[in-house]
Amino acid sequence: MSTALLLSVRNLRVTYPGDEGDLVAVRNVSFELGRERLGIVGESGSGKSTTGRAIMGLVAAPGRVEADEMRLGGTDLSSLDESGFRRLRGKRVAMILQDPKYSLDPVMSVGQQIAETHRCHFRSTANAARAAALEMLAAVHIRDPERVYALYPHQVSGGMGQRVMIAMMLIAGPDLLIADEPTSALDVTVQHQVLAIMDDLVRSRGMGLILISHNLHLVSSFCDRVLVMYAGRVVETCAAGELAKATHPYTRGLLASLPELGRRRAELPQLRRDPAWAEG
Amino acid sequence: MIVLEHVTVSYGTGTGRIFAASDVSFRVEEGAAFGLVGESGSGKSTVLRAIAGLIPHAQGRVILGGREMSTRRSTAERKMAQMVFQDPYGSLHPNQTVDQTLSMPVAIHRLGDSDRRISSVLREVGLGREHRYRYPHQLSGGQRQRVAIARALVLEPRILLLDEPTSALDVSVQAEILNLLARLRQLHGLTLLMVSHDLAVIAHLCERIGVMSNGSLIELTSADALASGRVTHPYTRQLLRSNRGFDRSGAEIVDAAS
Numbered sequence: 368m369s370t371a372l373l374l375s376v377r378n379l380r381v382t383y384p385g386d387e388g389d390l391v392a393v394r395n396v397s398f399e400l401g402r403e404r405l406g407i408v409g410e411s412g413s414g415k416s417t418t419g420r421a422i423m424g425l426v427a428a429p430g431r432v433e434a435d436e437m438r439l440g441g442t443d444l445s446s447l448d449e450s451g452f453r454r455l456r457g458k459r460v461a462m463i464l465q466d467p468k469y470s471l472d473p474v475m476s477v478g479q480q481i482a483e484t485h486r487c488h489f490r491s492t493a494n495a496a497r498a499a500a501l502e503m504l505a506a507v508h509i510r511d512p513e514r515v516y517a518l519y520p521h522q523v524s525g526g527m528g529q530r531v532m533i534a535m536m537l538i539a540g541p542d543l544l545i546a547d548e549p550t551s552a553l554d555v556t557v558q559h560q561v562l563a564i565m566d567d568l569v570r571s572r573g574m575g576l577i578l579i580s581h582n583l584h585l586v587s588s589f590c591d592r593v594l595v596m597y598a599g600r601v602v603e604t605c606a607a608g609e610l611a612k613a614t615h616p617y618t619r620g621l622l623a624s625l626p627e628l629g630r631r632r633a634e635l636p637q638l639r640r641d642p643a644w645a646e647g
Numbered sequence: 648m649i650v651l652e653h654v655t656v657s658y659g660t661g662t663g664r665i666f667a668a669s670d671v672s673f674r675v676e677e678g679a680a681f682g683l684v685g686e687s688g689s690g691k692s693t694v695l696r697a698i699a700g701l702i703p704h705a706q707g708r709v710i711l712g713g714r715e716m717s718t719r720r721s722t723a724e725r726k727m728a729q730m731v732f733q734d735p736y737g738s739l740h741p742n743q744t745v746d747q748t749l750s751m752p753v754a755i756h757r758l759g760d761s762d763r764r765i766s767s768v769l770r771e772v773g774l775g776r777e778h779r780y781r782y783p784h785q786l787s788g789g790q791r792q793r794v795a796i797a798r799a800l801v802l803e804p805r806i807l808l809l810d811e812p813t814s815a816l817d818v819s820v821q822a823e824i825l826n827l828l829a830r831l832r833q834l835h836g837l838t839l840l841m842v843s844h845d846l847a848v849i850a851h852l853c854e855r856i857g858v859m860s861n862g863s864l865i866e867l868t869s870a871d872a873l874a875s876g877r878v879t880h881p882y883t884r885q886l887l888r889s890n891r892g893f894d895r896s897g898a899e900i901v902d903a904a905s
Contacts, residue, residue: 588892624822626851629874
């Protein structure tokens, strides 16, 4: 499945300078991505979102991004400036954020927002952009694209809002989609619908997908491969289906602390953090 | 301990009237733990708020500890059932220290002996003396939720109402809070009523479970029945499937409904 190498990251470090010394959010993260679905799991503060943002060039100053290598296809990401990233974002790599309520522009109709992305990247006419946006809305299984095109973000449900986000992110045909907790704000049954739509589009277009999530069940059942992050480091990499057989004590601890249907325990095992995990 | 008979909560009037909960009945024995599951908008939090007296119910009866609750509750009636909210970032006053947050209810209910009560309740929820004079922003998410639980417990309630108490927390912290709740229930013989969208969390803490959808209680079941998949309502089956990880068959049914 990972025939062509899409993204390679070697020794990525993200640092935020502070009064009491530098805060290292991501330390020496290395991975490669083909046309596959890669999951990044970890708890809050593990650096999983920061990794995704670094690839998008979205780490704001004074945060510093350094890497021995960070390449997307033929482009060297570590040498790009802001205008270079602006051309890249949307067209080559796109990102879906957690909550469509906050990530969509509240004063613009959802259709216009999708069309705007098309116009930015293809310099298309208003009519062509509108037609492309309507087509994209249909592709994310929205029944009446004409009606939904004119709706504002507050008028759509969470599930529909997230499908609009997917439409907006895929309209410029990126090679890589980074989804940062795309379904955490949605109800469980709607989550699967949104994931299925995202999965179909990513597969049919031969894209790579990075799914960032704290939900171990979701990542192991949806992705091909999983990176487990702790304190800014990748502590374990495994095939998604093999997550249950993970060996690192952190991964094992996380899995054990999940309540499980059909396995009632008087007390859940609590994670004991070993400072050595952060050093590795 | 908790009896609900045909409870209906509605907002608005006439044609704009919306039934957030309609004709909900169930009972929870003293010392038992009851869970309500359902998706957003299913009315599970509405039922919890009606029991807490935060919103008035239009019809039906809410009976707590053998007493029927009226629209205006006495201080003693309020003391009996205390609530812990979902988001510990939003439910604690940002400008008040843990000490101030905990002394307020003690003062309102004129319980007295504030100092001893606060230090003992902090110990019970696993917080130390060093946390007592901190502000919420100086605490982690798990510590804040411990403060929220302490805030409810300081009044020595008989019923604890929990509205998604762990959904804003990481799984390792969730395990700590669930263990804490189980221990406190044992220690004080508390009756728990917990609302969550996570079936595994609900089934871990609660023996009996009600499933809500569109404001109605559609199925009353038990944790054991859920675990073995012995559920009757198709919606409960779907929830059960969704909780087991990504599954396309779960996705298609919803599509038909949206």
